[in-house]
Amino acid sequence: MNTPTLAEPATPSFSPLYQQIKTLILQSLQAGEWKPGEPIPSEIDLAARFRVSQGTVRKAIDELAAENLVVRRQGKGTFVATHAxxxxxxxxxxxVPDSGDTAAEGPAERTIVDCRRQRASAEVARALALRTGDPVLQVRRVLAYRGVPTILEDLWLPGTPFKGLTAERLRASRGPMYAMFETEFGVRMVRAEEKIRAVLPDAEQAVLLDVAAGMPLLSVERVAHTYHDTPMELRRGLYRTQTHHYRNELG
Amino acid sequence: MNTPTLAEPATPSFSPLYQQIKTLILQSLQAGEWKPGEPIPSEIDLAARFRVSQGTVRKAIDELAAENLVVRRQGKGTFVATHAxxxxxxxxxxxVPDSGDTAAEGPAERTIVDCRRQRASAEVARALALRTGDPVLQVRRVLAYRGVPTILEDLWLPGTPFKGLTAERLRASRGPMYAMFETEFGVRMVRAEEKIRAVLPDAEQAVLLDVAAGMPLLSVERVAHTYHDTPMELRRGLYRTQTHHYRNELG
DNA sequence: TAGTGGTCTAGACCACATA
DNA sequence: ATGTGGTCTAGACCACTAC
Known part of the structure; x- marks a missing residue:
C-alpha cells in the first residue's frame, strides 16, 4: 500500500512520506497537543493515525529526536523534550569552569537586576521579527559562581507571548529560565544561534561584574527560536573568562 | 538468518550488529583502505562482505555520515569525507564577517611566520597525549582578510606523523591546512573541541595583529582529533572581532 | 504479562547519475 | 540500461519498563 491518504503535493515539490509525517508531528507539538515532558503516542498509534507503516513513523521521530525536539526512552515511550x-x-x-568539574560548582546564584516593559528598538525588532516600537520586555540579571559575579545578561522578549512576566515571577522561579518559559508561558526554545566577540565592559557593566574597565570579556549575543524558527528571545551575555571558558565541539 | 558470522561478545557487553559493522568500516577508514575523497564500496557490496543485510550496513553508514566521516551522494555512492x-x-x-557575506570576502591571505622543531612542554604533551620532551613542530601564522591581519595562530603538531613538515611546504600549499595534512601526511582531522576566552594580546601578538595592547581578542584553543579520538593538533588562535565574529549554533 | 522502543531482515519501488 | 543511494513496507525478534 504505497498510496497514503495524505495530500500529495501538486507538481514540483515532492517530499518523502516520513518528512510529511514529521511535519504533522511537529504541528501537533507546536499546537501543544502534547506538553513538554509528556509522552507522545507510541509509534504504532501514530502509524495507525497517519495510515503509514511503523517504520515510516520511526524515521520521522528519528529526525525529531536528532533535533532534540523529542527524547526516546526505551521501554517507556517518546517524550516531548523540555528544558526542565x-x-x-x-x-x-x-x-564551564576551567577545572571541568561542573558538578562540584553547583548552580549559579542568580540576581534579577531589572525587568521593564519598553518599546523595541530597530535592532531588537529586527532580531525578534517585530516592528520598531512594538512592546518588548527587557530583563537584566547577574549570575554568580561561589559568590563571584561571572555572567551579566540582558534579555529582550516579545511583549505579547510574555505578557505578565515580572521581576517577582523571575525571582520566584527555580531552575533554568527556559524551563519557566515553558511552564508559565508555553514558549519552548528549540534552537539558538550565537555571535561571540571579545569586548571591554562599559562603566555600568564593569560595576555589575566587579571587574576593571580594561578587563576583556566574552560577548555572547544569542537569538533563541521556538518551533518553525520563530525568534522569541534576544540575549546578550557578558562572560568573565578568567576561571571559566566557553566550550564548543566541532564535528 | 539472525546469526551473523561475526564474533559475538563474550558475556557482558552486547552491541548491535550495525554498531559492529560501523566499527569495522571505521577500521578500514583509519587503515586507509579508502582514501579521502574516494568512494567506499556500495552498501550491497559491504553487506555481502560482512554477511549482513543491506539495511544493517545502511544504518552503520547513517551514523558515520552523521559524524561527517563519510558523505553520501545519491546515485553516485558514499565517499570518504575530506577537508579539501x-x-x-x-x-x-x-x-565569519559581521556582514555574513562570506563569499564576497574570499579566502584569507596567509603568512607563515614561523615553523620550528622543538620539544613538547608539559602542557603541549598533555594535549597531544605525548610525553614531555617528545619532538613536536610549532607553526605560527597570520591570516588576513582584505589586507587586515585578523587571526594569529600557533599550532603544535606531534613530530612523528608530521616528519618533514617545513615552512616552505606550508607556504607552497593552497587551500585549507587540514586538506594538506590529509594529502601530504595521511592525517585526517575528524573532530575538535575548542575553549574560548577573551584576552589581551602580549606585545609580540599585538604587533603581529597590528592592534593596541588594550584591544580585547578572542582566544580560541583547539584540540583536533583524528580517528579513534587521537589528538593530533593543538592550536591557539587569537581572533580580532571588530569586523568578524565567532558563529555558533545551539541545538 | 503486556507494551514500548531497538534491531534486523527481505523485498519492492523511486530518484539520481553515468555510460 | 545499469548501478547507486533513498524510501517504504511488513514481520520477526530483542531489551527494557511497568504492573
Whole structure:
C-alpha cells in the first residue's frame, strides 16, 4: 500500500512520506497537543493515525529526536523534550569552569537586576521579527559562581507571548529560565544561534561584574527560536573568562 | 538468518550488529583502505562482505555520515569525507564577517611566520597525549582578510606523523591546512573541541595583529582529533572581532 | 504479562547519475 | 540500461519498563 491518504503535493515539490509525517508531528507539538515532558503516542498509534507503516513513523521521530525536539526512552515511550527535567540543565549555556568539574560548582546564584516593559528598538525588532516600537520586555540579571559575579545578561522578549512576566515571577522561579518559559508561558526554545566577540565592559557593566574597565570579556549575543524558527528571545551575555571558558565541539 | 558470522561478545557487553559493522568500516577508514575523497564500496557490496543485510550496513553508514566521516551522494555512492573538496571549506573555522557575506570576502591571505622543531612542554604533551620532551613542530601564522591581519595562530603538531613538515611546504600549499595534512601526511582531522576566552594580546601578538595592547581578542584553543579520538593538533588562535565574529549554533 | 522502543531482515519501488 | 543511494513496507525478534 504505497498510496497514503495524505495530500500529495501538486507538481514540483515532492517530499518523502516520513518528512510529511514529521511535519504533522511537529504541528501537533507546536499546537501543544502534547506538553513538554509528556509522552507522545507510541509509534504504532501514530502509524495507525497517519495510515503509514511503523517504520515510516520511526524515521520521522528519528529526525525529531536528532533535533532534540523529542527524547526516546526505551521501554517507556517518546517524550516531548523540555528544558526542565533534562539531566543536562542549562542546555544552551556553554560556559564551564576551567577545572571541568561542573558538578562540584553547583548552580549559579542568580540576581534579577531589572525587568521593564519598553518599546523595541530597530535592532531588537529586527532580531525578534517585530516592528520598531512594538512592546518588548527587557530583563537584566547577574549570575554568580561561589559568590563571584561571572555572567551579566540582558534579555529582550516579545511583549505579547510574555505578557505578565515580572521581576517577582523571575525571582520566584527555580531552575533554568527556559524551563519557566515553558511552564508559565508555553514558549519552548528549540534552537539558538550565537555571535561571540571579545569586548571591554562599559562603566555600568564593569560595576555589575566587579571587574576593571580594561578587563576583556566574552560577548555572547544569542537569538533563541521556538518551533518553525520563530525568534522569541534576544540575549546578550557578558562572560568573565578568567576561571571559566566557553566550550564548543566541532564535528 | 539472525546469526551473523561475526564474533559475538563474550558475556557482558552486547552491541548491535550495525554498531559492529560501523566499527569495522571505521577500521578500514583509519587503515586507509579508502582514501579521502574516494568512494567506499556500495552498501550491497559491504553487506555481502560482512554477511549482513543491506539495511544493517545502511544504518552503520547513517551514523558515520552523521559524524561527517563519510558523505553520501545519491546515485553516485558514499565517499570518504575530506577537508579539501568540501564545498564548506575551512570546516573548523567559525569566524565569519559581521556582514555574513562570506563569499564576497574570499579566502584569507596567509603568512607563515614561523615553523620550528622543538620539544613538547608539559602542557603541549598533555594535549597531544605525548610525553614531555617528545619532538613536536610549532607553526605560527597570520591570516588576513582584505589586507587586515585578523587571526594569529600557533599550532603544535606531534613530530612523528608530521616528519618533514617545513615552512616552505606550508607556504607552497593552497587551500585549507587540514586538506594538506590529509594529502601530504595521511592525517585526517575528524573532530575538535575548542575553549574560548577573551584576552589581551602580549606585545609580540599585538604587533603581529597590528592592534593596541588594550584591544580585547578572542582566544580560541583547539584540540583536533583524528580517528579513534587521537589528538593530533593543538592550536591557539587569537581572533580580532571588530569586523568578524565567532558563529555558533545551539541545538 | 503486556507494551514500548531497538534491531534486523527481505523485498519492492523511486530518484539520481553515468555510460 | 545499469548501478547507486533513498524510501517504504511488513514481520520477526530483542531489551527494557511497568504492573
Amino acid at each position: 527535567e533534562q539531566h543536562v540543565q542549562y542546555r544552551f549555556l556553554k560556559l | 573538496e568540501q564545498h564548506v571549506q575551512y570546516r573548523f573555522l567559525k569566524l
